[in-house]
Amino acid sequence: MGEGKRYRMRQNNIRNFSIIAHIDHGKSTLADRILEQTGLISQRDMKEQFLDNMDIERERGITIKLQTTRLVYKAKDGQEYIFNLIDTPGHVDFNYEVSRSLAACEGALLIVDATQGVEAQTLANAYLALEEDLEIVPVINKIDLSSARPDEVKKEIEDILGIEAENAPLISAKEGINIEDVLEAVVQRIPAPSGNTDESLKALIFDSYYDNYKGVVVYTRIFDGTIKKGDRIKMMASKKNYEVTETGVFAPFPTPVSSLKAGDVGYITASIKQVADARVGDTITGAEHPTEKPLPGYKKVIPMVYCGIYPAEGEKYENVKDALEKLQVNDAAFVFEPETSTALGFGFRCGFLGLLHMEIIQERLEREFDLGIITTSPSVIYKVVKTDGAVEMIQNPSNLPSVQQIDYMEEPIVEADIMVPNEYVGNIMELCQERRGVMKHMEYLDANRVVLHYDMPLNEVIYDFFDALKSKTRGYGSLDYDLKGYERSRLVKLDILLNKEPVDAFSMIVHESKAQYRGKFVCEKLKEVIPRHMFAVPIQASVGAKIIARETVKPLRKDVLSKCYGGDISRKKKLLEKQKEGKKRMRQFGEVEVPQEAFTAVLKYDEKK
Amino acid sequence: MKPLGLYVHFPFCIKKCHYCDFLSFEKISYEIIADYCNAVIKEIEKRKQDLNDYTVDTIFLGGGTPSLIPEESLEKIIVSIYNNFHIANDIEFTIESNPKTLSKEKLDFFLSSGINRISMGVQALDDTLLNFIGRVHSVQDFYKNYYEAREAGFRNINTDLIFAIPNQSMKKWQDTMEGIIELKPEHISFYSLKYEEGTPFYERYSSGEWTENDEEDRNMYWHAVNKLRRKGYIHYEISNAAVPGYECRHNLKYWSMEEYLGIGLGAHSYLRNLRFSNERDLNKYIQNANNMEDNRIWIYQNKIKDDISEFIFTGLRKRKGICLNDFNERFKGSIEQFFPKEIDNLLSGNWIEIKENQMMLTDRGVDVSNSIMSKFIIL
Numbered sequence: 001m002g003e004g005k006r007y008r009m010r011q012n013n014i015r016n017f018s019i020i021a022h023i024d025h026g027k028s029t030l031a032d033r034i035l036e037q038t039g040l041i042s043q044r045d046m047k048e049q050f051l052d053n054m055d056i057e058r059e060r061g062i063t064i065k066l067q068t069t070r071l072v073y074k075a076k077d078g079q080e081y082i083f084n085l086i087d088t089p090g091h092v093d094f095n096y097e098v099s100r101s102l103a104a105c106e107g108a109l110l111i112v113d114a115t116q117g118v119e120a121q122t123l124a125n126a127y128l129a130l131e132e133d134l135e136i137v138p139v140i141n142k143i144d145l146s147s148a149r150p151d152e153v154k155k156e157i158e159d160i161l162g163i164e165a166e167n168a169p170l171i172s173a174k175e176g177i178n179i180e181d182v183l184e185a186v187v188q189r190i191p192a193p194s195g196n197t198d199e200s201l202k203a204l205i206f207d208s209y210y211d212n213y214k215g216v217v218v219y220t221r222i223f224d225g226t227i228k229k230g231d232r233i234k235m236m237a238s239k240k241n242y243e244v245t246e247t248g249v250f251a252p253f254p255t256p257v258s259s260l261k262a263g264d265v266g267y268i269t270a271s272i273k274q275v276a277d278a279r280v281g282d283t284i285t286g287a288e289h290p291t292e293k294p295l296p297g298y299k300k301v302i303p304m305v306y307c308g309i310y311p312a313e314g315e316k317y318e319n320v321k322d323a324l325e326k327l328q329v330n331d332a333a334f335v336f337e338p339e340t341s342t343a344l345g346f347g348f349r350c351g352f353l354g355l356l357h358m359e360i361i362q363e364r365l366e367r368e369f370d371l372g373i374i375t376t377s378p379s380v381i382y383k384v385v386k387t388d389g390a391v392e393m394i395q396n397p398s399n400l401p402s403v404q405q406i407d408y409m410e411e412p413i414v415e416a417d418i419m420v421p422n423e424y425v426g427n428i429m430e431l432c433q434e435r436r437g438v439m440k441h442m443e444y445l446d447a448n449r450v451v452l453h454y455d456m457p458l459n460e461v462i463y464d465f466f467d468a469l470k471s472k473t474r475g476y477g478s479l480d481y482d483l484k485g486y487e488r489s490r491l492v493k494l495d496i497l498l499n500k501e502p503v504d505a506f507s508m509i510v511h512e513s514k515a516q517y518r519g520k521f522v523c524e525k526l527k528e529v530i531p532r533h534m535f536a537v538p539i540q541a542s543v544g545a546k547i548i549a550r551e552t553v554k555p556l557r558k559d560v561l562s563k564c565y566g567g568d569i570s571r572k573k574k575l576l577e578k579q580k581e582g583k584k585r586m587r588q589f590g591e592v593e594v595p596q597e598a599f600t601a602v603l604k605y606d607e608k609k
Numbered sequence: 610m611k612p613l614g615l616y617v618h619f620p621f622c623i624k625k626c627h628y629c630d631f632l633s634f635e636k637i638s639y640e641i642i643a644d645y646c647n648a649v650i651k652e653i654e655k656r657k658q659d660l661n662d663y664t665v666d667t668i669f670l671g672g673g674t675p676s677l678i679p680e681e682s683l684e685k686i687i688v689s690i691y692n693n694f695h696i697a698n699d700i701e702f703t704i705e706s707n708p709k710t711l712s713k714e715k716l717d718f719f720l721s722s723g724i725n726r727i728s729m730g731v732q733a734l735d736d737t738l739l740n741f742i743g744r745v746h747s748v749q750d751f752y753k754n755y756y757e758a759r760e761a762g763f764r765n766i767n768t769d770l771i772f773a774i775p776n777q778s779m780k781k782w783q784d785t786m787e788g789i790i791e792l793k794p795e796h797i798s799f800y801s802l803k804y805e806e807g808t809p810f811y812e813r814y815s816s817g818e819w820t821e822n823d824e825e826d827r828n829m830y831w832h833a834v835n836k837l838r839r840k841g842y843i844h845y846e847i848s849n850a851a852v853p854g855y856e857c858r859h860n861l862k863y864w865s866m867e868e869y870l871g872i873g874l875g876a877h878s879y880l881r882n883l884r885f886s887n888e889r890d891l892n893k894y895i896q897n898a899n900n901m902e903d904n905r906i907w908i909y910q911n912k913i914k915d916d917i918s919e920f921i922f923t924g925l926r927k928r929k930g931i932c933l934n935d936f937n938e939r940f941k942g943s944i945e946q947f948f949p950k951e952i953d954n955l956l957s958g959n960w961i962e963i964k965e966n967q968m969m970l971t972d973r974g975v976d977v978s979n980s981i982m983s984k985f986i987i988l
Contacts, residue, residue: 533980534960534977535958556977557824558826558827558977559977559978559979559980560847560976560977560979561803561979567614567871567876567878568877569863569877570877572922573986575979576922576979576986577983577986579980579986580984580988583983591954
């Protein structure tokens with residue numbers, strides 16, 4: 001058999017696919033079962049949810065970084081198939097990454113929880129997969145639960161998504177029931193990749209990570225041509241050239257192979273210094289014989305949410321900087337630059353895809369890098385049109401020009417799709433109205449579930465909207481949003497004053513109509529977390545010179561220890577040391593000591609308020 | 610010869626009070642008490658050799674309830690102290706006692722043993738309150754013992770009082786103060802009730818049965834201070850007042866970074882720049898002592914920063930405060946050099962004052978003294 005023919009036979013036996021699902025519908029568990037069943041990983045060696053390899057991912061049960069695995073499956077037809085399973089991130093913040101990894105596939109397994117049915121992200125992900133023209137194979141999971149209703153869920157999939165679900169495998173990923181049906185469906189229903197090895201190289205970057213020894217490891221899907229060690233390649237968007245140092249596949253750990261050919265999924269390394277040089281969505285081609293047109297769909301991801309990150313008391317600026325640099329090497333969507341705050345000193349203004357992305361970076365700084373950090377109120381990017389006609393994009397409230405210099409301001413608006421059970425529609429409409437949402441339309445998915453389509457200012461979404469949504473729907477509500485554009489808005493800068501001194505780290509830009517509410521909320525929250533001082537501490541919220549809310553932390557009335565018995569000075573000393581240490585962990589603003597948690601407390605949703 | 614305070618701990622009570630978290634046991638057999646007293650003597654003998662250059666000028670028998678100790682055991686201990694240490698002629702020798710555990714004979718014995726000061730835990734002149742906080746004695750028991758002590762010849766008596774007890778009205782506290790001052794004790798201690806972890810009162814407090822009323826607490830405190838001042842007592846320490854000349858010299862050592870040796874279960878010492886404390890397990894303590902083994906479980910060599918912090922925070926417990934010349938001499942620098950910002954803020958806030966080379970808390974500073982003291986802690 002000739003080389004080419006052998007390869008085509010091999011190409012026919014490749015299946016590139018993703019698993020997509022709403023959060024908690026069992027995506028990672030199914031991936032684990034597939035890995036186990038194809039013998040790639042023994043049960044004993046497997047950490048629960050192998051593909052989610054960050055601790056935070058495992059704890060939150062979501063996937064942030066993609067994982068890709070090549071497995072070999074011996075099908076009932078007696079042939080061996082190569083499965084390239086491309087895992088996708090499971091959150092709205094990472095939609096673009098999801099769409100690129102789907103672009104690397106021919107098909108997708110759509111997991112739907114047999115007890116929950118179709119949910120917001122089921123829809124959003126299915127649409128993404130349809131946009132990429134993928135063959136969608138519905139899989140109904142959790143059939144072992146007594147509340148499972150597979151027939152109804154099948155009907156939902158057909159009615160809502162318009163996807164044939166009659167033959168959908170009914171499985172329990174957790175219990176390992178009917179996993180083989182899934183594997184057979186992959187073989188039979190997902191098409192083999194097309195593409196020609198003789199044409200110029202055309203490969204899609206769908207993810208990357210930074211390795212200390214090899215540089216950036218690029219996850220790629222080859223559409224046309226061949227790539228091997230020593231090839232000169234070119235990134236078509238970033239226009240940078242490299243020489244390939246290694247090609248390989250994930251089996252599941254990176255394993256070098258001599259080449260990757262059309263239809264293959266694997267990785268390349270090429271001494272690339274940071275992930276921003278190998279952007280997700282970019283097309284790799286040969287430097288000498290480049291392809292004419294790049295693959296469609298490339299876009300540079302832009303941060304939507306910003307906040308300040310500062311070293312906490314006792315933490316070094318340099319340590320935070322090093323950690324942020326390390327994170328950035330691995331995360332092209334994360335940006336930062338130095339800034340200073342009068343309250344917090346030297347720190348960084350950081351940009352994120354969304355709130356979850358922000359929380360994840362914060363958590364990684366704290367856990368992986370063991371850093372003490374303070375985060376300021378998140379902000380979106382406002383467009384400020386000045387009286388002289390100049391336009392400024394502002395993401396730090398402190399940089400807002402003075403009122404006299406501003407002609408008008410615009411704020412980002414998102415299209416939000418909120419899926420809720422029928423009974424909570426009233427609650428959510430109320431919530432959205434509170435958050436300045438404008439309802440576009442409302443869709444009944446079935447007798448029980450409704451999708452509400454709202455246009456909503458992003459700055460109303462980033463504080464605590466998601467928490468409020470969850471709380472008001474007993475966890476059943478789900479949210480998906482996309483940037484729509486900018487709209488003119490009456491915005492003001494809300495300042496918080498402690499003991500009559502403004503603390504810039506608490507400043508935020510809010511809609512005029514929300515200033516009073518926000519100001520009161522922050523003052524009340526701060527009153528709860530700021531300990532009593534030897535003097536009364538006024539907490540005020542102001543817009544310009546006008547005070548719009550005030551609370552007072554009453555002074556300490558009694559802080560005196562009476563008995564010291566039998567000369568046990570050490571006990572008293574320990575108490576005083578504890579008191580002092582407590583203060584050390586606080587931020588000092590003038591004479592006022594503010595605990596670190598105050599910065600997050602003012603952002604948290606509070607059901608009582 | 611250097612002066613030394615000697616503390617001996619007796620961890621036994623008839624019954625633990627509901628608020629008490631001191632190291633003390635109730636319902637203990639006389640055999641164990643006798644064993645314990647022998648162990649104490651062993652510890653005294655063991656310490657003897659490193660104390661040749663010291664003269665003991667204060668002794669404090671504390672507890673627990675030292676007045677419970679059988680005469681025979683107590684005598685052996687006192688004899689052992691006299692035999693093993695140099696004793697100053699003008700010694701202040703205190704025994705703590707609880708009403709109902711005293712008798713004319715016992716008081717005579719105390720005096721004849723050299724004990725010249727007696728401290729009585731009366732706590733309140735109200736039987737309902739005494740019962741409520743778990744005391745075993747009545748107001749009447751106290752009066753009887755108090756007069757007996759006077760008759761026996763005690764010229765230096767302290768009474769311990771507690772205020773801010775749940776359901777204790779201001780009126781009741783005023784009555785207690787009035788009644789005590791009428792007796793003209795030389796010394797009065799007054800402590801506000803604290804809910805200490807591990808006590809029955811703490812359980813009730815944390816279950817929400819009572820809340821702390823800081824306002825009432827401070828009102829009661831200042832009522833006592835003002836009344837005592839009017840009656841000629843010197844408010845010489847946050848929780849203590851005395852007729853001039855009767856300040857407790859032993860307790861003042863604690864607040865003045867002077868040396869003291871603690872003997873007995875869980876006792877604390879400050880000696881030759883070391884702070885150390887003893888075993889807290891009764892059986893282990895007795896066993897170790899019998900084997901002539903060291904009973905210290907914690908020894909810490911004070912660093913300069915510890916000395917500075919302790920000198921200030923203990924010194925501020927005294928109303929006349931700390932002597933700034935002493936500070937300069939001890940630490941080769943002024944307190945303002947060490948704590949410029951703190952002193953400045955505290956002075957301008959009228960939390961502390963400096964006069965005639967003494968730095969002290971103001972009255973309003975007393976109420977938040979922990980906050981003030983913690984500013985002088987060097988971590």
